[in-house]
Amino acid sequence: MKPIGPLMREHRLIERMVALMDKELTRMGEENDVNPGFIGVAVDFFRSYADRTHHGKEEDILFRELAKKQLSKEHRKVMDELIAEHVSGRKTVASLSSARANYTRGNAGALGDIKACLQELVRFYPAHIEKEDKHFFYPCMEYFSRQEQDDMLEEFREFDRKLVHEKYQGIVKELEKKV
Numbered sequence: 001m002k003p004i005g006p007l008m009r010e011h012r013l014i015e016r017m018v019a020l021m022d023k024e025l026t027r028m029g030e031e032n033d034v035n036p037g038f039i040g041v042a043v044d045f046f047r048s049y050a051d052r053t054h055h056g057k058e059e060d061i062l063f064r065e066l067a068k069k070q071l072s073k074e075h076r077k078v079m080d081e082l083i084a085e086h087v088s089g090r091k092t093v094a095s096l097s098s099a100r101a102n103y104t105r106g107n108a109g110a111l112g113d114i115k116a117c118l119q120e121l122v123r124f125y126p127a128h129i130e131k132e133d134k135h136f137f138y139p140c141m142e143y144f145s146r147q148e149q150d151d152m153l154e155e156f157r158e159f160d161r162k163l164v165h166e167k168y169q170g171i172v173k174e175l176e177k178k179v
């Protein structure tokens with residue numbers, strides 16, 4: 001398997017979450033309310049899975065290794081765009097999280113902010129994923145030998161293995177500060 005295999009599989013799950021958000025947007029439009037539970041799950045999904053697990057492997061491993069290669073101008077440009085897009089995705093998720101907090105504090109006006117963030121994520125992720133799947137991942141693999149690809153796949157597995165521990169250690173640490 002190529003290292004882009006697991007990344008592309010993760011894209012498929014992100015797309016399923018995006019489809020659910022699109023449905024939730026329609027429901028919000030019809031009923032003019034927010035389901036804070038759904039938004040909370042979406043924020044956690046984008047932080048823990050789409051950003052830390054998925055963008056983490058892209059940035060900390062794939063892009064790090066690509067940066068050591070003599071990339072074509074075009075590939076270097078696309079990689080820089082992808083990194084900038086990760087930053088803006090993170091910002092939108094942070095805005096979604098604070099809009100949700102505002103809403104649960106009783107600020108009904110935050111409904112519009114939540115909708116705007118969801119709309120932005122529903123627009124952003126499919127476009128970002130398409131850029132990677134159709135215009136970047138396959139040509140990028142040509143910079144790596146079979147051995148380098150196998151090593152990367154193993155590093156991906158090790159990265160994933162640590163994440164569940166990292167997540168819950170973080171949760172306990174936060175609680176320790178408050179409780």
Ligand SMILES: [Fe+2]
Nearest residue numbers: 055058082132
């Ligand atoms: Fe990405």
Ligand SMILES: [Fe+2]
Nearest residue numbers: 054058129132
């Ligand atoms: Fe990706």
